[in-house]
Amino acid sequence: MKEYDEVRLPKYDCLLFDLDDTLYPVSFGLQSACSKNITDYMSEKLGIKDGEIPDLSNALYKTYGTTLAGLRAIGYNINYDEYHSFVHGRLPYENLKYDAVLRSLLLSLPYRKVIFTNADRIHAVKVLTLLGLEDCFEGIICFETLNRQQNFNSDATDSSPIFDIVGHFAKLDAEIELPKTPVLCKPSGESILQALQIADVDPDRTIFFEDSVRNIQSGKRIGLHTVLVGTSQRMKGADHSLESIHNLREAFPELWEDAKKLEEILYDGKVAIETSVTA
Numbered sequence: 001m002k003e004y005d006e007v008r009l010p011k012y013d014c015l016l017f018d019l020d021d022t023l024y025p026v027s028f029g030l031q032s033a034c035s036k037n038i039t040d041y042m043s044e045k046l047g048i049k050d051g052e053i054p055d056l057s058n059a060l061y062k063t064y065g066t067t068l069a070g071l072r073a074i075g076y077n078i079n080y081d082e083y084h085s086f087v088h089g090r091l092p093y094e095n096l097k098y099d100a101v102l103r104s105l106l107l108s109l110p111y112r113k114v115i116f117t118n119a120d121r122i123h124a125v126k127v128l129t130l131l132g133l134e135d136c137f138e139g140i141i142c143f144e145t146l147n148r149q150q151n152f153n154s155d156a157t158d159s160s161p162i163f164d165i166v167g168h169f170a171k172l173d174a175e176i177e178l179p180k181t182p183v184l185c186k187p188s189g190e191s192i193l194q195a196l197q198i199a200d201v202d203p204d205r206t207i208f209f210e211d212s213v214r215n216i217q218s219g220k221r222i223g224l225h226t227v228l229v230g231t232s233q234r235m236k237g238a239d240h241s242l243e244s245i246h247n248l249r250e251a252f253p254e255l256w257e258d259a260k261k262l263e264e265i266l267y268d269g270k271v272a273i274e275t276s277v278t279a
């Protein structure tokens, strides 16, 4: 059995990628435009006073992962499709260009590759198509994947009061419990576990690429190998840090080396394995 034991499978079999600010740099300006659109949505569609929006969106984002998840938690009845088309409708998509370097890096890696984003499918497909990466992944886990059952209830009456989350934090009233959100999104551990289950991957054999430190930390707690993208600084929870996803080969030569080894095993290892099993 000795020879058989020496046949080692590659350490990883899946690469899980966040989308925005991970597969393209934050300097492209999509994130800042998106934040501006969310502010406009809160003002124009929900009638929240402009002066209250910065503190409110900050509290919601920090507490619930995304502003949308937070708005739902505190009592706003929001049509998800309308929200997504509003906040993603006017982004500077023209800044996203065909990325031949990333495309060839991804295609040269014979591992399962999956996108995991909090954004909606229309946005995800648009970004991947503009980057020329739409066929580099086996699937996209997005907002709709994790929130299929809980869309807008058009019959709901808006009679219930909105929870005052900014006031709640100002008073630090530990007696009152924060309302729960029906939206499942990163960085919640539950959202990551569900994504892993849907993609059918083993966290211990998966590398998670993300630009958000809190998502990375949450992924680490679940047992994923983590790579923080967008900075070369090491952070707690990140096994590696990459200034750009383009640095993948320099940072992880073993991904290609392992793949080559596996290819060799598959090519001429069959006989060796059979021999060792009967030995």
Ligand SMILES: [Mg+2]
Residues within 6 Å of the ligand: 018, 019, 020, 021, 022, 210, 211, 212
């Ligand atoms: Mg991101």
